[in-house]
Amino acid sequence: MQIPVEGFMYPNEVELQWSVLIVLYPFLTGLVAGAFILASLERVFMVKAVKPTYRLALLTALAFLIVAPLPLQLHLGHPERSFEMYLTPHRSSAMAMFGFVYLWYLLAVLVVEIWLDYRRDIVVMSQCTTGWKRLVYRVLTLGSTNISERALHIDERVGWLVTVIGIPSAFLLHGYVGFIFGSIKANPWWSSPLMPVVFLFSAMVSGIATVMLLYMLMCLVRREPIDMDCVDTVAKYLFYTFIIDFSLEMLDLIHRIYEADESFRSLDFMVHTRLFLSQVVIQILLGTVLPILLIGLTQVVKLAEKLRKRIYVTAGCLTMIGIFAMRWNVVIGGQLFSKSFLGYTTYKMGIVAREGLLTAIVLTVLPLVILGVLVKLLPPWPEKKEEPLLVALAAHGAD
Amino acid sequence: MNMTRRQLLILLPAAAVAWKSILAGTPEASPNYNMTEHWWGMLVDITKCIGCGSCVRACQLENQVTDGYFRTWVERYHVSDYDIESPKVDSPDGGKNGFPPAAVSDGKNFFVPKMCNHCVDSPCTQVCPVGATFVSPDGVVLVDQKYCLGCRYCVQACPYGCRFVDPKKETAQKCTLCYHRITKGLTTACCENCPTGARQLADLKNPNDPIHEFLKTHSVQVLKPYMATRPKLFYNGLDGSVR
Amino acid sequence: MTPLFTVRVARSDNVTTLCDLEHGGLGPFSSHISTKQFTKTPQPRDTYGEGRNASSWQHNRPRLPEWVVANPAMKAFRDAGHLFRLASVFLVGGILFLALRGFLVPRSFGQYGHYRGSAIKETAALPISYAGHQVCEGCHADILEVKSKGVHKGVSCEACHGPLAKHADDPASIQPAKLDTAVLCVRCHEANLAKPKSFPQVVSAEHSGGAPCETCHQPHSPAIVAVAGASQ
Incomplete structure (x- = not known):
């Protein structure tokens, strides 16, 4: 298969190294970091209005985090050697820290926080269910069924602490993904100290938008009224982070244009040709400016509830497309031009291939399936009725 | 005296040292080789390169390089005197089979052989997450084929485009400076087969190596010095338009 | 809604706590618990997990x-x-x-x-493919003699003859192939603007009129001695 090349590429550069799966990876981890930061709004920053999304945000983060390493794993030439990353991590490599940042975030932050938050429910379920479910819950209790008031109070305090630790961890998780790209001095499209910050804020934008959409979707499925106070608040935070994100991206762009270093002519040509649709049209206009204007409208003008909902859904979907396009433009765009600045290559995505479109779609849907299972196992909704059993258990637990 | 050519060969001291271990097929480097006594690099004299592609072919045969990928390749530059910053460059099949006649006759034309620069501060080894690529104690950037994950981060980090991932082996591949040859007293396959001596293997730790005299008397450059990778591939007669 | 099944939670004789998983309990988003029928205060089973067969909650704790x-x-x-x-x-x-x-x-x-x-x-x-010219010269001293006097003295043997480490290892095992000078010589000597001006180059189509190169030039020492002598 001949890959079309324009101008001159170093001969080994013609074939792209990082495929659509590596586009997916920062997209998925971004959702994790963003969803977690939304959850921490309620827990640490006492934004009570977003409470209905708290548990959903945590479960969303977990579901996406479980899937996040899969695209990396599938892309490796030797996936069976990936454990070497844990055995002999190279200190000077940004990528080597992945395994540890990932494990830390998954085990020390997300799992612990979810476990502490759900422990009461887990204990109750372990006694109210049968069969395999009972087994699962019993394992999850770790053999301790202490849900006395004091124990729960301790959980609450420890959970708060975990969230506090979790915020910088979430920043680390995604800022570090940006650093993987931003620290490659050989590639002027990536090499920028702003890269981790831009990645972080775009992660928050995508995570908040995801949770907002999922919350509205789940309310629809459960035929429950949407808590508009909650969604309005989430949208407000989405708006603020989006503005910061957009400012940073524009700062990066303006800086590049004004500095116009040796790579500029080459990159400028690329943005105006090969990346025009995905960068200018989809990422900037449709995926950033339009949703900011839409949500901005709800912030300035008092609109009817129905209209607001529609705007949120539209803006949320556009945001997701925009952030995905941003990841695409960074990862794929950074490989389309030659490091000699003399030519351009083409990315041909396979459809049914190990690193093809189909795999990417499966990996995008998979976290939603996992989220479905998690929601079933650990329902994030407050109980409709008061539970006498729980009350009684809690009362008894206390001395 | 009935002596086979092979026996005669063994009597030749210079060849014999290298040859014994090769014949035996032992998986060890020459026993006389001491890593700490060498610091390898290479000299490329652009004024001597004729673009014949011998180096590219030799490299491919010596190292079983998969077709379409290159551990070394040759570029042809055409620099117009009206716009020296925008050279026209081509490298058909890495220059393996030479170059067709140039279409334009104005300006400046020359060949530039390229390969791994065996940088002292190599960005490729810096980014390897597991330590599967490294600068050996004698200054050669190598890849551990049994340890490489195939994550391709090193390919991204090389400013010179010298690395690739072999589609069959799924590991990073690059110029080894014919490590299996230089440790046995031979020169690299590309240097061995360069008909004009445009490529010269250089041992910077050996005070008698002609490289020292050359570096003292010529204006020598490295590629992309602003990348601060401290390459050990020295170019004589390098034009400013080369990148 | 009819309960799908009912589970007894606490096993103490005087307590009947029933915990239904409602029909929706196995549905996607509504597996919340509802408890019904409390006749007495429920007593949790072994809350501290120390599992003694004590009948009462207080006694269940280790002393x-x-x-x-x-x-x-x-x-x-x-x-x-x-x-x-x-x-x-x-x-x-x-x-x-x-x-x-x-x-x-x-x-x-x-x-x-x-x-x-x-x-x-x-x-x-x-493994090595190219033996290196020193090894070739070890046996083929006669060729070395010719070559060292001509302009091709710096061209190593395998640059034209190809990789022959196997031949050097066991000369009988493999013989170098006969070379085609029509292909070989032009690789270096076909005229190209990018070649150094000092390097001898010809436009092969015009130069020999179709005759093979070795008609006039001996590859190991290519200078045409007779002609050179005559012209000087």
């Missing part, structure tokens, strides 16, 4: 010295018991990892730096 029960710090310690369980799970995982790591890291790793030391030896042990 501890008075000072422990009275000490609020100790009570807090007991109520954080589940956290210690979690911590021990992590601890076991960590120890398991370290044990596995000690076992799995290759022996020679770190011998010279952050890499597998034996990788150097493995690279050095790869």
Whole structure:
């Protein structure tokens, strides 16, 4: 298969190294970091209005985090050697820290926080269910069924602490993904100290938008009224982070244009040709400016509830497309031009291939399936009725 | 005296040292080789390169390089005197089979052989997450084929485009400076087969190596010095338009 | 809604706690618990997990010295018991990892730096294809004699004859192929603007009129002696 090349590429550069799966990876981890930061709004920053999304945000983060390493794993030439990353991590490599940042975030932050938050429910379920479910819950209790008031109070305090630790961890998780790209001095499209910050804020934008959409979707499925106070608040935070994100991206762009270093002519040509649709049209206009204007409208003008909902859904979907396009433009765009600045290559995505479109779609849907299972196992909704059993258990637990 | 050519060969001291271990097929480097006594690099004299592609072919045969990928390749530059910053460059099949006649006759034309620069501060080894690529104690950037994950981060980090991932082996591949040859007293396959001596293997730790005299008397450059990778591939007669 | 099934939660004789999983309980988003029919205060089973067959909740606890029960710090310690369980799970995982790591890291790793030391030896042990001109000259002294006097003295044998380490290893095993000068000579000597001006180059189509190069030039010493002598 001949890959079309324009101008001159170093001969080994013609074939792209990082495929659509590596586009997916920062997209998925971004959702994790963003969803977690939304959850921490309620827990640490006492934004009570977003409470209905708290548990959903945590479960969303977990579901996406479980899937996040899969695209990396599938892309490796030797996936069976990936454990070497844990055995002999190279200190000077940004990528080597992945395994540890990932494990830390998954085990020390997300799992612990979810476990502490759900422990009461887990204990109750372990006694109210049968069969395999009972087994699962019993394992999850770790053999301790202490849900006395004091124990729960301790959980609450420890959970708060975990969230506090979790915020910088979430920043680390995604800022570090940006650093993987931003620290490659050989590639002027990536090499920028702003890269981790831009990645972080775009992660928050995508995570908040995801949770907002999922919350509205789940309310629809459960035929429950949407808590508009909650969604309005989430949208407000989405708006603020989006503005910061957009400012940073524009700062990066303006800086590049004004500095116009040796790579500029080459990159400028690329943005105006090969990346025009995905960068200018989809990422900037449709995926950033339009949703900011839409949500901005709800912030300035008092609109009817129905209209607001529609705007949120539209803006949320556009945001997701925009952030995905941003990841695409960074990862794929950074490989389309030659490091000699003399030519351009083409990315041909396979459809049914190990690193093809189909795999990417499966990996995008998979976290939603996992989220479905998690929601079933650990329902994030407050109980409709008061539970006498729980009350009684809690009362008894206390001395 | 009935002596086979092979026996005669063994009597030749210079060849014999290298040859014994090769014949035996032992998986060890020459026993006389001491890593700490060498610091390898290479000299490329652009004024001597004729673009014949011998180096590219030799490299491919010596190292079983998969077709379409290159551990070394040759570029042809055409620099117009009206716009020296925008050279026209081509490298058909890495220059393996030479170059067709140039279409334009104005300006400046020359060949530039390229390969791994065996940088002292190599960005490729810096980014390897597991330590599967490294600068050996004698200054050669190598890849551990049994340890490489195939994550391709090193390919991204090389400013010179010298690395690739072999589609069959799924590991990073690059110029080894014919490590299996230089440790046995031979020169690299590309240097061995360069008909004009445009490529010269250089041992910077050996005070008698002609490289020292050359570096003292010529204006020598490295590629992309602003990348601060401290390459050990020295170019004589390098034009400013080369990148 | 009819309960799908009913589960008895507490087993104490005088307590009947029923916990239904409603029909929707197995549906996607509504597996919340609803409890019904409390006849008496429910008694949790073995809440502290110490599993004695005591009938009452209070007796279910292990007996501890008075000072422990009275000490609020100790009570807090007991109520954080589940956290210690979690911590021990992590601890076991960590120890398991370290044990596995000690076992799995290759022996020679770190011998010279952050890499597998034996990788150097493995690279050095790869087979050779080009024997090198010194080896050729060891046997073919006659050719060396001719070559060393001509302009091709710097061109090594295998540059034209191809990789012949196998031949050097066992001369009988493989013989060098007969070379086609029509292909070989033009690789270097076909005129090209990018070649150094001092390098001898010809436009092959015009130069020989179709005659093979070796008609006039001997590859090992290509200068045409007779013609050169006549012209000077």
